[in-house]
Amino acid sequence: MKWETVIGLETHIELSTASKVFCSCGTKFGGEPNSNVCPVCLGHPGVLPSLNRQAVEFTVTAGLALGCEIARVSYMDRKHYFYPDMTKAFQTSQFHAPLCIGGSVTLSSGRTIRLNHIHLEEDAGKLIHDRGRTLIDYNRAGVPLMELVGEPDLRSAAEASEYLELLQSIVRNAGVSDCRMQEGSMRCDVNVSVRPEGSETLGTRTEVKNLNSFASVRQAIEFEVSRQIEVLESGGRVIQETRGFNAASGETASMRDKENSDDYRYFREPDIITVRLTDADVERLRSALPETPQARAKRYVAESGLTESDAALLSKYRKVAEFYDVAAKVNAKLAASFILTKLFAEVSTEVAREEWNLKFDAAAFSELVALTDSGTLSRDAAKRVLSAMLETGRSPQSIVERDGIGGAVNVDALCTAAIADNPAAVRDYLAGKEKALQSLIGAVMKASKGQAPIEEVKSALLRAIDAH
Amino acid sequence: MARIANIQRMLTSGECTCRELTLRYLAAIDSANADLAAYISVTRETALATADAVDAKLRRGERLAPLEGVPFSLKDNISTRGLETSCASNMLAGYKPAYDAFTWELLKARNAVLLGKANMDEFAMGSTCETSRIGGAKNPHNIGYVSGGSSGGSASSVAANLAAYSLGSDTGGSVRQPAAFCGLLGLKPTYGAVSRRGLIAFASSLDQIGILAEDSDDARAVFQVIAKPDALDMTSRTLPNLAPELNRTIGVASEFFTGVSPDVEQAVRNAIDTFERLGYEIVPVEFPLLRYVLPTYYILACAEASSNLGRYDGIRYGFASDMYDDIDDGISRVRSEGFGAEVKRRIMLGTYVLSSGYFDAYYKKAQDLRHAIKRQIEDNVFGRCGMLLTPTVPTNALKIGANLSPVEIYGTDICTVTANIAELPAVSVPCGNDSAGLPIGVQLIGSAFSDAALLDAAADFERATDREFVANLDMGVRV
Numbered sequence: 026m027k028w029e030t031v032i033g034l035e036t037h038i039e040l041s042t043a044s045k046v047f048c049s050c051g052t053k054f055g056g057e058p059n060s061n062v063c064p065v066c067l068g069h070p071g072v073l074p075s076l077n078r079q080a081v082e083f084t085v086t087a088g089l090a091l092g093c094e095i096a097r098v099s100y101m102d103r104k105h106y107f108y109p110d111m112t113k114a115f116q117t118s119q120f121h122a123p124l125c126i127g128g129s130v131t132l133s134s135g136r137t138i139r140l141n142h143i144h145l146e147e148d149a150g151k152l153i154h155d156r157g158r159t160l161i162d163y164n165r166a167g168v169p170l171m172e173l174v175g176e177p178d179l180r181s182a183a184e185a186s187e188y189l190e191l192l193q194s195i196v197r198n199a200g201v202s203d204c205r206m207q208e209g210s211m212r213c214d215v216n217v218s219v220r221p222e223g224s225e226t227l228g229t230r231t232e233v234k235n236l237n238s239f240a241s242v243r244q245a246i247e248f249e250v251s252r253q254i255e256v257l258e259s260g261g262r263v264i265q266e267t268r269g270f271n272a273a274s275g276e277t278a279s280m281r282d283k284e285n286s287d288d289y290r291y292f293r294e295p296d297i298i299t300v301r302l303t304d305a306d307v308e309r310l311r312s313a314l315p316e317t318p319q320a321r322a323k324r325y326v327a328e329s330g331l332t333e334s335d336a337a338l339l340s341k342y343r344k345v346a347e348f349y350d351v352a353a354k355v356n357a358k359l360a361a362s363f364i365l366t367k368l369f370a371e372v373s374t375e376v377a378r379e380e381w382n383l384k385f386d387a388a389a390f391s392e393l394v395a396l397t398d399s400g401t402l403s404r405d406a407a408k409r410v411l412s413a414m415l416e417t418g419r420s421p422q423s424i425v426e427r428d429g430i431g432g433a434v435n436v437d438a439l440c441t442a443a444i445a446d447n448p449a450a451v452r453d454y455l456a457g458k459e460k461a462l463q464s465l466i467g468a469v470m471k472a473s474k475g476q477a478p479i480e481e482v483k484s485a486l487l488r489a490i491d492a493h
Numbered sequence: 494m495a496r497i498a499n500i501q502r503m504l505t506s507g508e509c510t511c512r513e514l515t516l517r518y519l520a521a522i523d524s525a526n527a528d529l530a531a532y533i534s535v536t537r538e539t540a541l542a543t544a545d546a547v548d549a550k551l552r553r554g555e556r557l558a559p560l561e562g563v564p565f566s567l568k569d570n571i572s573t574r575g576l577e578t579s580c581a582s583n584m585l586a587g588y589k590p591a592y593d594a595f596t597w598e599l600l601k602a603r604n605a606v607l608l609g610k611a612n613m614d615e616f617a618m619g620s621t622c623e624t625s626r627i628g629g630a631k632n633p634h635n636i637g638y639v640s641g642g643s644s645g646g647s648a649s650s651v652a653a654n655l656a657a658y659s660l661g662s663d664t665g666g667s668v669r670q671p672a673a674f675c676g677l678l679g680l681k682p683t684y685g686a687v688s689r690r691g692l693i694a695f696a697s698s699l700d701q702i703g704i705l706a707e708d709s710d711d712a713r714a715v716f717q718v719i720a721k722p723d724a725l726d727m728t729s730r731t732l733p734n735l736a737p738e739l740n741r742t743i744g745v746a747s748e749f750f751t752g753v754s755p756d757v758e759q760a761v762r763n764a765i766d767t768f769e770r771l772g773y774e775i776v777p778v779e780f781p782l783l784r785y786v787l788p789t790y791y792i793l794a795c796a797e798a799s800s801n802l803g804r805y806d807g808i809r810y811g812f813a814s815d816m817y818d819d820i821d822d823g824i825s826r827v828r829s830e831g832f833g834a835e836v837k838r839r840i841m842l843g844t845y846v847l848s849s850g851y852f853d854a855y856y857k858k859a860q861d862l863r864h865a866i867k868r869q870i871e872d873n874v875f876g877r878c879g880m881l882l883t884p885t886v887p888t889n890a891l892k893i894g895a896n897l898s899p900v901e902i903y904g905t906d907i908c909t910v911t912a913n914i915a916e917l918p919a920v921s922v923p924c925g926n927d928s929a930g931l932p933i934g935v936q937l938i939g940s941a942f943s944d945a946a947l948l949d950a951a952a953d954f955e956r957a958t959d960r961e962f963v964a965n966l967d968m969g970v971r972v
Contacts, residue, residue, distance in 0.1 A: 064592045068804050070585065070693040071572045071594065073726050103800055105847075107824050114803025159820075161808075290847035292796060292856060295698035298727045 027222040030250050032185050033177035038202045039168050039210040040083040046147050046169035047074030054208050058162035066167035068112030073296050080169035083201035084145045086310050088125030090199040095307050099124050101294040106287050109161055110149040118146035120291040130191045138188050139176040146170050182246040186239050194318050198343045206237050213242055217249040229263040233270050233277050244275045321346055329357030344381035351387035356398040367411050384418030393421040400481035436477050440485045443468040495710040496657045497563050499972045504562045511544040511562045515606055518564045521969045522655050531630045531649035533569050534577050535609035543606045558603045560718050566656035568647050569610040570617055572691035573597055580693050581625035582615045584805045584812045584831035594691020595723045596702055608656055612646025615833045617667055617695045619643050620902050624835045633966055634931050638890045641671030647705045648675040654969025658706040658715055664695050665790055666909025668703030669921035673885035673934025676923045676963035680704045680712045683942050684916035685730035688723030696797035699913040709951040732942050739946040740879025743768055744778035749883040757933055760925025761884045764935040771953050776878055782869045785862050790910040792846050792859035799843025867915045875940045883908045885934035889927040918944040922951045923963050
C-alpha cells in the first residue's frame with residue numbers, strides 16, 4: 026500500500042521585546058541562572074501581570090507578515106498544569122480569542138500551507154537535571170512567546186523544513202524575533218500521521234515535542250513516518266501520544282499518553298484587561314511592515330537584473346537587504362558583488378549576517394560604490410579600501426585621500442603632475458601627435474603603479490590639457 | 494468619633510508623642526491579643542521606627558500628611574516586604590514577601606504606623622475567621638462570638654481599639670460582614686478603585702481591598718489615601734469623580750428579606766425608617782436573580798481560587814516537604830499538608846467546575862449569570878435609585894465553634910456577594926443589636942464609583958443615630 030504523510034507544525038517563537046511580557050525584566054539570552062527575575066516572573070503571591078504592549082504589537086506584526094486576520098478584541102487565558110518550570114502553575118496564554126487568525130505561507134512548489142492562528146503567551150523556566158538533582162533557571166520565564174499553529178497541510182519532512190525556513194525568514198524580516206533554534210528562541214512541535222494514499226480521513230497522529238533544529242525536525246518526522254507505517258503494515262494501531270526525540274539516536278520514544286493527558290482548565294485571565302486594537306493601530310503596524318524577503322528578491326531580479334541566487338542571498342537578511350538597497354541606487358551590480366564576495370567572506374556566520382554589525386554604514390558603502398562606479402577606484406582598489414573600512418570604520422574618501430591605503434589613486438592630481446612634468450609631450454599632442462597622449466597616460470599609470478583606471482586617466486588628461 | 498482626626502490632633506498639639514501613642518497600642522495588644530487573637534503577628538520595630546520618624550517631623554515643625562502617625566493594622570494577606578505575610582495559612586507561615594503591596598507603599602510613604610498583621614480566615618476563605626492557622630479572632634463585644642470573616646482580625650483589632658483602622662480584603666463580604674458583627678463601618682470600594690497589587694489573590698475578579706473603621710469619617714480619610722491608580726494593576730481604574738453627588742433615592746428589594754433573622758429584619762427596617770426621616774426617598778425594587786448570586790459567586794470564586802492557589806507547591810517559598818518520591822508526589826504532599834480543609838474544599842470545587850466536560854455546565858453558566866446579575870442591578874436599581882439597601886448579614890452574630898455546615902456558612906454571604914459579582918461599592922454601617930447584644934449592620938450598595946457618596950449616606954445615618962447601637966468597649970487605646 027502507498028502511504029501519504031500528513032504533518033502539522035506548532036512553532037514557538039520568542040519575541041525580541043526589550044522586556045518580558047508581564048514585568049520589566051530584560052529578555053537577553055544567557056546570564057547567570059535566576060539573575061533576570063523579579064517577583065512577577067517568579068509568580069510570587071499577590072503579583073499582577075502588566076501586559077507588554079510591544080509584545081502585542083510584535084505578534085500582530087508577525088501576523089500581518091503572514092497574512093493573518095488581526096482580532097480587534099482579544100484576551101488572555103490561563104492554561105493550568107503543575108510543573109516546576111511554570112511558577113504560577115498556569116501559563117498565561119490565549120485559547121479562546123487569539124490575536125491573529127488564519128494566515129499562510131507559500132512553498133517554492135507553489136503549495137499553500139495554512140496557519141490556524143497565532144497566539145501570544147509566556148515562556149517557561151528551564152529545568153536542568155544534574156547528577157540526580159534538578160535545578161531551575163527562571164531567566165526565560167515570562168519572555169514573550171508566540172505560538173504559530175499550522176494546519177496539517179504539509180506532506181513531507183522536506184516540506185516541513187522549507188515551511189520552517191520560510192517562517193523563520195518572514196518573522197526575522199518582520200523584525201520581531203531573531204528565531205535562533207540553537208538558542209531556543211524558535212522551537213517546534215510536530216504532529217505526524219500517515220494514511221493510505223487517496224484517503225480523506227486523517228490517521229491517528231503522534232506529537233513530537235520541543236525540536237530545536239531543522240535536522241531534528243526532519244529526522245523526527247522521517248522516523249515517525251516509517252515507525253507508523255511499520256506499525257500499521259504489521260496490523261497494529263498507532264497510539265495518539267506525545268513522543269520525545271533523541272537527537273543522538275535520531276529516534277522518538279513514547280513520553281505520555283495523550284488520552285490521559287492534562288486537563289488544562291482554561292479560563293479567561295482576570296488580571297489582564299481585554300486587548301483592543303483599533304483599525305488605525307493595525308494600519309500603523311501594517312505600513313511599518315518591511316517588504317518580505319520573497320518580494321524583495323523578485324524586485325532585485327526585475328529591477329537590477331541580479332541572478333535569482335544572488336537576489337535570494339541578498340534579500341535573506343533584512344539588515345543586509347536594507348544596506349544593499351542604499352548602495353544599489355548608485356550601481357546595483359557593483360553593490361551586490363561587493364556584498365556577496367567581499368563582505369560575506371568577512372561576515373560569514375548566519376548570526377553575524379543577521380546582526381550585520383559593520384563599523385561603517387550604508388551611506389559610506391554607497392560612497393565606495395560611487396567611487397568605483399565613476400572609475401576613481403578600480404575594483405581591486407575598491408576591495409582594498411573596503412578591507413580598510415571593515416577594519417577601521419573610516420570613510421572611503423578619507424582612506425583614499427589621506428592614506429592612499431589599498432593603492433587608491435587620485436587620478437586628477439596624477440594627471441596634473443604628469444602634464445607639469447612633461448611639457449614636451451603636451452606640446453607634441455597639441456601639435457597633433459596623437460601618440461604623445463600615450464606617453465602621458467603611461468606616465469600616470471606608472472605613477473599610480475598601474476592602479477589608475479585607464480579610461481578615466483585618458484579623459485582626465487584631456488580635460489587637464491584643455492584647461493592648461 | 495473620628496479617631497484618625499483625634500490622633501493627628503493629639504500628635505500635633507503635643508498631647509503625646511507618636512512613640513508614646515504607639516507604645517500604648519503595643520502594650521494594649523500585648524495584654525488583649527491572647528484572648529482576642531486579632532493579630533497574627535505584631536510589627537513592633539516597624540511601628541516604633543515609623544513613630545520616631547513622625548516625632549522627628551513634628552519636632553521640625555512640619556505638618557502631618559493624611560494618616561501620618563496613625564497606628565493601624567493590615568490583613569495578613571496584604572504583602573509587606575520583609576514582614577511575615579502568611580494569609581493565616583501553614584502554607585505561608587514564615588513567608589516574607591520580596592515586595593510591598595501598592596496600598597502598603599502608599600501608607601508607608603505617609604508614615605502610617607503599622608502595628609501588625611491582622612488575623613483572617615486561611616487565604617480569606619471563611620466567614621468566621623476560624624479557618625486561620627492560629628484559630629479565629631474573637632468578637633470584642635463578646636468573646637464567645639466570632640469576629641466574622643474573613644477579615645475577622647481586622648474587625649477585632651479596630652473594635653477593641655487595638656488599631657485606629659484596618660485594611661482588609663473583601664471577595665464576597667469579607668470586610669462588610671465582620672464590620673457588621675463587630676459594630677464597625679466596613680467599606681468595599683468599587684472593583685478597581687484600590688490597587689490589588691500585593692494583595693495575595695483569592696479570586697482575582699472579585700477581590701478588593703477594603704477598609705474597617707469606627708465611622709465614615711475615618712473610612713473616608715483612609716479611602717482618599719488608598720484609592721489611587723496603579724499603573725502595574727491593569728484592573729486599577731481612576732475614580733471618575735472623587736466627590737460624586739449623592740442620589741438620595743434608596744431601593745429596597747424584598748428578596749433580601751427572606752430568610753432573615755427577626756432581629757436583623759427589625760434593625761434594618763428601623764434603619765429604613767431613619768433614612769426616610771432624613772429625607773431619603775425609599776423605593777421598592779425587584780431583584781429576582783438574587784436566588785442565583787450564591788451559586789454564581791461560589792463557582793466563580795472557587796474556580797479562580799483553584800487557579801490562584803496552584804502556585805503553592807513548596808518549591809520556591811512557603812511550606813515544603815522533604816519526603817517525596819518524585820515531583821508530583823512532592824507537590825501533592827505539600828498541598829495536602831500545607832492547606833487547611835476549607836481551602837482544599839474550595840480548590841477541589843474550583844478544579845471541578847473548570848475541568849473539561851463540566852466547564853460549560855458550571856463556569857460558563859456562572860459567567861453568563863454574572864452578566865445577567867450586573868444587568869438586572871443596573872436596570873432595576875440604578876435606573877431609578879442611587880443605592881440599594883439590604884441587611885449586611887441575614888443572621889445574628891455567630892457563636893464560636895457553632896460548627897455550621899459549609900452550605901450554611903456560605904448562605905450567610907447572600908447579601909454581600911452581589912456587590913462583588915457586579916463590581917460595585919458597598920458599605921456596612923451599624924444599625925442595631927441582636928437579642929444577645931451583638932451589633933447588626935445595614936448595607937448600602939452604590940453604583941460604580943459612587944464610593945464617596947455611599948460614605949456621605951453613611952455619615953447622615955451616623956449623625957442621625959449617634960452610633961447609639963455600638964457599645965463603647967473599655968479596652969485598648971481610647972482616642
